[in-house]
Amino acid sequence: MDFTECYGDTCSAVALAAREGKGRRVQKLIQRGFAVDVKDNRGWNALHEAAAAGSAECVRLLLPAAVNCEDYVNTLTHNSETPLYFAARNGHLRVVKWLIKGGADINRTTNELSCPLFAAVDGGHKDVVELLVENGAEVNGTYSVSGWSCLHQAVYKGHTEFVRYLVSMCSLEAVDDYGITSLFVAAQYGHHQCLEILANAGANVNCQANDLATPLLIAAQEGHVRCVELLLSHGADPNLYCNEDCWQLPIHAAAQFSRLSILEKLIPVTKRECDRGEGKVSPVYLAVLSGQADSLRALLKKGYSPDAQSCRQFGYSCPLDMALWCNSWNLNSECHQIREITLMLLAAGAHVSMGIYAFALQGHVPEHLPLILEHAGLPRGDRLEELAHRAIGEMQSGSFWLPLLLKAGMDPMLLLQDKMLEEAENRVLNFFLEFINWKTLPSSMLQILSHRRADGTWTPRKHFESVPVLTHLCRLAVRAAVGSSALSKTSFIKQLPIPTLLQDYLQFSDVSGLLT
Template sequence: MDFTECYGDTCSAVALAAREGKGRRVQKLIQRGFAVDVKDNRGWNALHEAAAAGSAECVRLLLPAAVNCEDYVNSLTHNSETPVYFAARNGHLRAVKWLIKGGADINRTTNELSCPLFAAVDGGYKNVVELLVRNGAEVNGTYSVSGWSCLHQAVYKGHTEIVRFLVSMCSLEAVDDYGITPLFVAAQYGHHQCLEILANAGANVNCQANDLATPLLIAAQEGHVWCVEVLLAHGADPNLYCNEDCWQLPIHAAAQFSRLSALEKLIPVTKRECDRGEGKVSPVYLAVLSGQADSLRVLLKKGYSPDAQSCRQFGYSCPLDMALWCNSWNLDSECHQTREITLMLLAAGAHVSMGIYAFALQGHVPEHLPLILEHAGLPQGDRLRELANRALAELQSASFWLPLLLKAGMDPMLLLQDKMLEEAENRVLNFFLEFIHWKTLPSAMLQILSHRRTDGTWTPRKHFGMNCVGFMTLIRCFSAIHCIYHICTPHSPLFCW
């Protein structure tokens, strides 16, 4: 049998009259002997119809007409809904009164784990809620799939007056299956008036859900700045860790989701340990990771470090490291934001580690190295020599980095190593040699060039022969010397120009 629909021709005559609120017709049908308990394919009888329609007169007439009034008033549909449930769900106060007078079980739950009080709360019918509570409705029961109380539901719907009525009798710390209290719900959905009522009534503003999230964290995440203000005013702790790793705070949520007003409220009250503390995570990381340039701007302006601490939780050495990596895999639509973040960090003086220089040398995102060189320049001393070695390790991308490094002021002699002469592609080698004083080349390096010209992997530019005669003469002299050496040692490889 299909119980999902109700067809008009399956409804009894009495039920149809009750649905339409026709009290006189209901009375006449009863007098003529029509049954009042005939059910349709949903399990509804005439009393269900009258209660759902809010016809108190029909309810009054139907109750004494049943063979057993107590059974009739509590008759169930196929979803275990009683007449009083329908009356309460639709806010029909007079119908509820008659049903209670007739012996209705006001705490009976439906298959969907609801009850008359929960349904009235959901609908915002305060007068029905008060009537049910006065008549013994269970105010601390758990309903709905996740185990919410009536107070949870009142807060969720933002029914302020019902919340005000229930707080004096409901458990303020009732939790659902996720460890969430009514006050947490108020913070999550931005119902600051309900939040104020609960906090004033003594609800714990520092309660934590099963995942350790706090009301302040969820309010910051959702951007409910008025809820943030209420919570802070009632003693919510902005430094209470909201995860098992003991680093996540409400300020992180505000930064991650760019809730700027909430962020402004949280910065002055959050301890700066999170910014540089060992094992912590600066909110700067969350702004960078989520591509929130506006959040980052606020944090840097308020004194948060562009360097922060090494972040093992996300696997990055510093925020700039994160920004560059994020930029390398972000979608085109996000590139502008990540470029702005990179620029912001560099402009704020972010330290550029050798690892970052090395990553930029690879040229995965061509704009990285120019940005770094423009804002941070070349490293100094031993670090500059290390950069030259790192560059030579990325020789396959030398056509990208060589012009940039030389333009930035790197001494080409730092790159004058056998590896450059042996492995650089033809055009890169020619470009590099433009910056080298040929008179300073040692014989071993001339030999490398001679070998490459012989095996065809290097073709000198024409002007090397026309304008650098001395250079070419030196090469030829070296070749002649090598030929003599070859004659003396016939098993040596012969090369000449």
């Protein structure tokens, strides 16, 4: 090799002429004795330049000018690229023919694990691909850093004609380093024509990647409706678990990413055991977790339960529990969606556990408790007494929950406990006493009030010094007779043969605003 030439751009005179496709100048330089194998700082020589530029004439002149044609035609750049690699990558068919005739190594790989065939497929040069295959190019080799085959790359690029050409000679089940087949790639990128060719050729539509994901799952996740339709029509199993934790199905991905048209197709073919089955996870959870109100609406409309199984994977007892917690920490971007979801679950009859009531009493998100009381109402029986006990335990937020519970029909006598009188702040205590006969309290409770008055933590309203007025005593008697729950319903009050003014009075309208 001649190292005597020195050029400012590191490119030899022959290489520069070859780069520009000047065949006559290349010929003259060769005749004058200029070397054809001088490399630049990339490791390129004149043949690399001619091949990359697509100058078949220059390639024809350069090959016989080398000391050893076979070595010269396979000269490598610093990245292990051959002239044939450049010609194939750029789609120069005539150059590829000359290089093959000159003894080019068709299957030589670069440092990046590519090869002439892979590069031609990537560039979409079908005539070059066919020529390379005819001359022995390895169609089932693994290339690229992830181990893709040429078929993988053809599918990824969406080259339908290439796929149709390669499918008869390539392994359809060849996988990359992640266990992904060519059909999986077609589903992932939405190339439904490529997918159909592969499926018709017998490719496995239920193949699973290393993480157990299936083509149907990835197509659902990415929103490729046509691919989902094709996969289902070719026998793809929508009930094949697609996660190492054994719960995720394609329907979960559709719900999570709000792929509504796909969700509509998957609901009828997905087994309902995922809805409430032990150890499973309902897609309702994914709709709630991702704030997809439209997905949730579609699932509930088709009969999915608002009371899904307890979900250990996410750590929630039910979808409503998840929605309330998500609403408490997600107060910005998805807040409106989560509120809509909460309302949707309640309207669908979601069971409200005592834990949910207790969480709502804290008032982290003020609209939670009103929504729950409006749609689910107060619990009954022993659960109502437990709610009263839980409420007393949240006295720091008493100004929030007290008027709401009383308005919803809770009997204030359930809240008449020592802890209420001892810990309620001044205005909360005064508000509460308006709903009872403050003169008939047990002596122990009167003593508590006396102590609080003495230490300055309670300042009673003036009328608490007197016996309650007769009208107040009458409404207390009515409440005792019909119950607080009945009095909370305007429809019941309006049936009573009393003036409108007294209807409002029976509902304690004269004191309902004293706490605000």
